[in-house]
Amino acid sequence: MAKDYFQDHMPENVCYGCGASNPQGLxxxxxxxxxxALLDWESQEKYHGWADxxxxxxxxxxxxxxxxxxxxxxxxxxxxRSMDSHPEYRYATxxxxxxxxxxxxxRKVHLRxxxxxxxxxxxxxxxxxxxxxxxxxxxxxxxxxxxFDGSQAAGTNAFKS
Amino acid sequence: MAKDYFQDHMPENVCYGCGASNPQGLxxxxxxxxxxALLDWESQEKYHGWADxxxxxxxxxxxxxxxxxxxxxxxxxxxxRSMDSHPEYRYATxxxxxxxxxxxxxRKVHLRxxxxxxxxxxxxxxxxxxxxxxxxxxxxxxxxxxxFDGSQAAGTNAFKS
Numbered sequence: 001m002a003k004d005y006f007q008d009h010m011p012e013n014v015c016y017g018c019g020a021s022n023p024q025g026l027x028x029x030x031x032x033x034x035x036x037a038l039l040d041w042e043s044q045e046k047y048h049g050w051a052d053x054x055x056x057x058x059x060x061x062x063x064x065x066x067x068x069x070x071x072x073x074x075x076x077x078x079x080x081r082s083m084d085s086h087p088e089y090r091y092a093t094x095x096x097x098x099x100x101x102x103x104x105x106x107r108k109v110h111l112r113x114x115x116x117x118x119x120x121x122x123x124x125x126x127x128x129x130x131x132x133x134x135x136x137x138x139x140x141x142x143x144x145x146x147x148f149d150g151s152q153a154a155g156t157n158a159f160k161s
Numbered sequence: 162m163a164k165d166y167f168q169d170h171m172p173e174n175v176c177y178g179c180g181a182s183n184p185q186g187l188x189x190x191x192x193x194x195x196x197x198a199l200l201d202w203e204s205q206e207k208y209h210g211w212a213d214x215x216x217x218x219x220x221x222x223x224x225x226x227x228x229x230x231x232x233x234x235x236x237x238x239x240x241x242r243s244m245d246s247h248p249e250y251r252y253a254t255x256x257x258x259x260x261x262x263x264x265x266x267x268r269k270v271h272l273r274x275x276x277x278x279x280x281x282x283x284x285x286x287x288x289x290x291x292x293x294x295x296x297x298x299x300x301x302x303x304x305x306x307x308x309f310d311g312s313q314a315a316g317t318n319a320f321k322s
Contacts, residue, residue, distance in 0.1 A: 016208050016216040024207040046185040047177050049253075055177040056254045057222020064218045092210075093217045097258040 003031040006069040009083035010090075017065030028062060030069040030113075032077075037070035039111040047106060054104040062111060063127050063140045064093055070113045071123040071144035078118075088150030094122065094143040101137055108132040121146040164192040167230040170244035178226030189223060191230040191274075193238075198231035200272040208267060215265040223272060224288050224301045225254055231274045232284040232305035239279075249311030255283065255304040262298055269293040282307040 007029055013019040018028050030039045041062060049055035071091045076083045110130045117124040122145060129138035168190055174180040179189050191200045202223060210216035232252045237244045271291045278285040283306060290299035 014212055015210045017210070017218050022207060022209075046183060048183075049176045049178070051175055055222065056257070057178050057218065057225045060221035060225065060257065061216065061218020064221065092264075093261050095258070095260045096217070096221065097256070099256045100254050103253075 003029075005029040005031050006037070006073045006083065010072075015065060017061045018069060026058070026061060026065070028065055028069075030066050030073070032073065035114055037066065037073065037113040039066045039113075040108065041111075042108045043106045045106070049106075050103070052106055054106040054109065056098075056100060059100075059104060059109075059129060059138055060096065060098055062109070063098060063129065063138075063142065064096055066111050067096075067113050067125040067127055067140070067142035068093060068144055070115065070125050071146075074115045074118070074123065075146070086150055088148070089146055090148035091123065091144040092147040094145040096140060096142045098138060098140040101139065102135060104129070104137040105131050105133075116141075164190070166190040166192050167198070167234045167244065171233075176226060178222045179230060187219070187222060187226070189226055189230075191227050191234070193234065196275055198227065198234060198274040200227045200274075201269065202272075203269045204267045206267070210267075211264070213267055215267040215270065217259075217261060220261075220265060220270075220290060220299055221257065221259055223270070224259060224290065224299075224303065225257055227272050228257075228274050228286040228288055228301070228303035229254060229305055231276065231286050232307075235276045235279070235284065236307070247311055249309070250307055251309035252284065252305040253308040255306040257301060257303045259299060259301040262300065263296060265290070265298040266292050266294075277302075 007018050012021055014022045016025040019025050030037050047055055047058045068091045075089045113125050113127040116126050125142045127140045130136050168179050173182055175183045177186040180186050191198050208216050208219045229252045236250045274286050274288040277287050286303045288301045291297050
């Protein structure tokens, strides 16, 4: 079955990390597997830090955008409606706390995120970061803030505002 | 007086954030102003998150590499010797805790970092992040770990190892 990627429901998103409309960006694609939001991403040589190891900032970019996507997708999921339906919800990062546990080879990586708390506009997301060999190399807690709620702004597009 | 940039003392550094030898990277340049390590950096359109606002992951990349540079430069400073002298010290990120306070315009930004603690191989760095208008838009605590100490590996180059 074709995966239903969160980012395919963000029209005109130009974000460096997750925007399908940013041809020079990382273009991540996140999807649900049960209660977990998954991201599989393949790096390029230029994104290394130390030679052959993934840059920590690029890892942070993946974590950030993947967790924002997970927070958004979860908001629609609990309301049992499509990510294309209204009202439209969008999230921005409130904080991000990353622990780098081991060097990450600069190749394919896999992120698994889950929602641990929702309170008002705040969604807390936990994210584990794995090398392609299945070694956990980083973990993060990210707080997403709902900054756009289309129910107060019918007919607009968050990414154009 | 010409600034003495930390990154000019990291030969063959290919890092996406701070490597002078990565033509596709962010190529940051950090320097001392008294007790603070400063970074002035000008963004490009592709590094936005929301249109016209800087991507949070790119901000994290700047913070990460600037703080690693500051930790390294500080280690030489306290020993009162040039960053080109031996033994050679290099740092990697142990953890990074970023709070995003306000949206950051995707133009010029300015980072100010200071060392708050050194304990064994661990250096704690605090970093404030400002827009070009002087508004503080983010702050971070970053823990740098000394992962390479040339006194145990004479004649090698950390970035080639």
